[in-house]
Amino acid sequence: MSTSIQQDILTKIETHLEAAYPNEACGFLLGSQIRKNRIITHLIEVENRSTENQRRRFVIDPLDYMKAERFAAKEGLTLLGIYHSHPDHPPIPSVHDLEYAQQFFSYFIHRIAAGKMTDSRSYRLLDGKFIEEKFTILNLKEQIQL
Numbered sequence: 274m275s276t277s278i279q280q281d282i283l284t285k286i287e288t289h290l291e292a293a294y295p296n297e298a299c300g301f302l303l304g305s306q307i308r309k310n311r312i313i314t315h316l317i318e319v320e321n322r323s324t325e326n327q328r329r330r331f332v333i334d335p336l337d338y339m340k341a342e343r344f345a346a347k348e349g350l351t352l353l354g355i356y357h358s359h360p361d362h363p364p365i366p367s368v369h370d371l372e373y374a375q376q377f378f379s380y381f382i383h384r385i386a387a388g389k390m391t392d393s394r395s396y397r398l399l400d401g402k403f404i405e406e407k408f409t410i411l412n413l414k415e416q417i418q419l
């Protein structure tokens with residue numbers, strides 16, 4: 274099992290999450306999966322619909338899920354996960370994150386400290402618990418070799 278993300282996608286995540294700071298922001302991760310190896314090549318920014326504290330919570334509208342599924346089907350991509358920020362908090366899943374987590378998805382969590390992205394980690398749900406998954410960052414040269 275391996276997870277890779279393109280450098281340009283990570284840069285887009287950084288730009289999105291830093292712009293939303295001090296609020297939490299989120300989006301979908303898309304790409305391809307061959308056997309157990311996944312590569313993230315696209316993202317969709319999503320509006321945080323939380324009506325509570327947007328600095329500590331994110332909520333994705335079911336309609337945004339549907340739109341993302343539709344986009345994936347149209348482009349021949351697979352919905353592989355969700356990214357979100359933890360403003361001034363460690364990139365460790367919260368109880369709320371666990372409650373809404375689903376199988377299969379990679380959950381990328383990014384620490385934004387004083388407005389700058391400082392740490393990125395990914396987690397997968399296994400037997401009802403989050404397990405950290407290692408991921409590889411692919412630069413453009415490596416993408417061409419694939």
Ligand code: ZN
Pocket residue numbers: 357358359365366367370382
């Ligand atoms: Zn979280």
